[in-house]
Amino acid sequence: MKKAKYYGSIDVDDSSFNVALIKTVGEELLHFKCSSNVGAMIKKIKQKNIHLKDIQLCYEATYLGYTLYRELKGKGIRCEVIAPSLIPKAPGNKVKTDRLDCIKLAKYYLKGMLTPVHIPDEEDETVRDLIRSRKLLVDQVKKIKTHIISLCKRMGLDYRKQRGISNAAYWTQIHYKWLEKEINQLPKDSPLRLNLSSLLSTCHNIETFISTYDEQISVIAERPKYKDKVKALNCFRGLKTLSSLTLTTELGDIRRFPHPSKVTAYSGLSIREYSSGGKELRFGITKQGNRILRTVVIEACQFSFKPPKVSNILKERRIGADPEYINIADRCMHRLSKKSIRMFMNKKHRNKIKVACAREMLCFVWEALHKAA
Structure with a gap:
């Protein structure tokens, strides 16, 4: 690709764009402000006698997502979206304006000090947003x-006390029937009756929407683009269609991770370390990464300490799967079981065991997705 003559940045706002351009030779700085649309920005650039093919722009990942990136790309302008958490910060700099921000970003971009984020294709993005919306409803x-x-407890309607069972499960069919019975026994003009019936009705409606989402997710999982990947991940104990598709869409193109350690770092499961002067200090996980990805793998490892046996349900999910996928999943299951038992015998906390197993499991997921890619 031909090297750009100008490197620039855009400070994105609802009302306006602040654009800074720096010439590669001589580092001449140009700054302008325009209304918040690509057409107005291109018009300003052309007024300065700069060809669109000679510039390369960047902007921080914001609420706009990748729409601005795709619009600029459609106009023939090279662009990258920058990870905000990896932008260098000077502790002594206490002045912040839109103009200074875009100039600073342009200077960093020219010197190669910024880290671009991965841009998913539109299909992956829409499926990912669908799954995230489902989680919001849940x-x-x-x-x-x-x-x-x-x-109910504040108003004296204690389900467990009335049943005489201290650990009676909530939200079973029996609990629903009890709740509806108690609501119907309240006076018709009672504010409590209106409150409880409205909340219960809202809960039922949202659960109906969640069922619709689940049906759509099952259909999407059968698309040629996702079918092999979901099938590969469904061979793992603890992963089903929803979690498998979540991992697939959140990771995107798995080939961008050359090593499993890159995936664990991306998910925030890497261990924090501060080693200096001959001392080695390690802490908890960084949590600097994709929270949804991290949550899914940790939830999948809730029962990793159980004996490595293939249940009947897991056997059904593995029907028609490639033997290579099953081999990877079995190796993962045996490894996690051994690791869990070893850590448990060393009196490690249960949550630490789950997180350690999640980090290991993500490495096997990386291997399976590479085979399916």
């Missing part, structure tokens, strides 16, 4: 259910 249901239980 979280809402959890909050509503917790609120209903708290409200």
Whole structure:
């Protein structure tokens, strides 16, 4: 690719764009402000007698996502989206304006000090957003259910006390019937009755929407683009269609990770370390990465300490799968079981065991996706 004559950055805002361009030779700085659309920005660039093919722009990853990147690419302008957490920061610099921000970003970009993020294709992005929206609905249901239980207890409607079972499970069919019965026994003009019935109805409606999402996710998992990858991950114990598709879309093109350690770093499962002067200090995980990816693999390792046996349900999921995928999944299952037992015997905390197993499991996921790619 031909080297750009100008490197620049865009400070994105709802009302305006601040653009800084620096010439490669001589480092001449140009700055201008325009309305927040690509057409106005291109017009300003052309007024300065600069060809679009001679510039390379960047901007911080923001709420705009990749729409600006795709629009600029469609106009023939080279562009990259920069990871905000990896932008160098000077501790002594206490002045912040849009103009100074875009100039600083342009200077860093010219010197190669910025780290671009991976741009997923539009299909991966839409599927990923679909799964994230489903998670949002699931979280809402959890909050509503917790609120209903708290409200009932405050008003003297204690399900466990009335049943005489201290550990009776909530949100079973029996619990739903009990709750509806208690609501119907309240006076019709009671604010509590209106409150509980509205919350319960909202909960049912959201659960219906979640079922619709699940059906759509099952259909998407059968698309040629995802079918082999989902099938490969479904061979693992702890992973089903939803979690497999989540891992596939959140990781994107697995070939961009040359080594499994890059995947663990991307998910925030790498261990923090501060070693200096002959001393080695290691702490917890960094948590600087994709939180959704990290959550999925940790949840998949909840029962990693169990004996490495293939259940009937797992056998069904493995029907028609490539033997290579099954071999990788079995190696993962045996390794996690041994690791869990060893750490448990060393009196490690249960959560530490799960996180350590999740880090190992992600490496096997990397291997399986490479085979399926």
